[in-house]
Amino acid sequence: AQSVTQLDSHVSVSEGTPVLLRCNYSSSYSPSLFWYVQHPNKGLQLLLKYTSAATLVKGINGFEAEFKKSETSFHLTKPSAHMSDAAEYFCVVSLSGSARQLTFGSGTQLTVLP
Amino acid sequence: DAGVIQSPRHEVTEMGQEVTLRCKPISGHDYLFWYRQTMMRGLELLIYFNNNVPIDDSGMPEDRFSAKMPNASFSTLKIQPSEPRDSAVYFCASSSGAAGNTIYFGEGSWLTVV
Numbered sequence A: 001a002q003s004v005t006q007l008d009s010h011v012s013v014s015e016g017t018p019v020l021l022r023c024n025y026s027s028s029y030s031p032s033l034f035w036y037v038q039h040p041n042k043g044l045q046l047l048l049k050y051t052s053a054a055t056l057v058k059g060i061n062g063f064e065a066e067f068k069k070s071e072t073s074f075h076l077t078k079p080s081a082h083m084s085d086a087a088e089y090f091c092v093v094s095l096s097g098s099a100r101q102l103t104f105g106s107g108t109q110l111t112v113l114p
Numbered sequence B: 001d002a003g004v005i006q007s008p009r010h011e012v013t014e015m016g017q018e019v020t021l022r023c024k025p026i027s028g029h030d031y032l033f034w035y036r037q038t039m040m041r042g043l044e045l046l047i048y049f050n051n052n053v054p055i056d057d058s059g060m061p062e063d064r065f066s067a068k069m070p071n072a073s074f075s076t077l078k079i080q081p082s083e084p085r086d087s088a089v090y091f092c093a094s095s096s097g098a099a100g101n102t103i104y105f106g107e108g109s110w111l112t113v114v
Helices: none
Strands: A002-006 A010-014 A019-021 A023-027 A032-038 A044-050 A056-058 A064-068 A073-078 A087-094 A102-104 A108-113 B005-007 B010-013 B019-024 B031-038 B042-050 B053-056 B065-071 B074-079 B088-095 B109-113
Touching (some): A002 A087, A002 A102, A010 A019, A019 A108, A032 A073, A044 A073, A073 A087, A102 B042, B019 B088, B019 B109, B042 B065
Parallel strands (some): A010 A108, B010 B109
Antiparallel strands (some): A019 A073, A032 A044, A087 A108, B005 B019, B019 B074, B042 B053, B065 B074, B088 B109
């Protein structure tokens, strides 16, 4: 069985300050992990993915995430938030890289304050 | 590539009417997924196809829902008759094993049943 927990349902940061969105997962197998972003009234856009290569994964728009097996975590970070980063972010785990068995986290709503 | 294309983007219909949502996957992708997103339940996988064949429809809520994929470039999700509780955002997504099984989402169809 696999599961994913996003530890914060809402995160607020000021523009220009760092962003940290937390995600813990549980999987019996070697997981693939993804972060997706959903802007208002839009579909889900892939930010980055981990598939057992480098543990530090760089994505689009300055985001990155680090896979830590010992902590079963895959937290998403960005050094400096922009107003355009305000959106909902989903952490997703895939059983052995299978697109047919994705488990979505419940989402974290990121607010960026001016 | 144009990405996953869905239509209509927004639909408002009366209870009891038939609703048909349409999807064109990314060319060359052999998996197609239909998801539903609501505030209460988050993202739910309804059904997925592989090479135009339905593989798992266990997420389809009830017999009022049906999905077809007559060819590699087109799929429909039909609700007949529609009910207010079907109001949600319906996402189509596609993936390919050759692309690392990453799922690419369409922009969604916003359905309101009144």
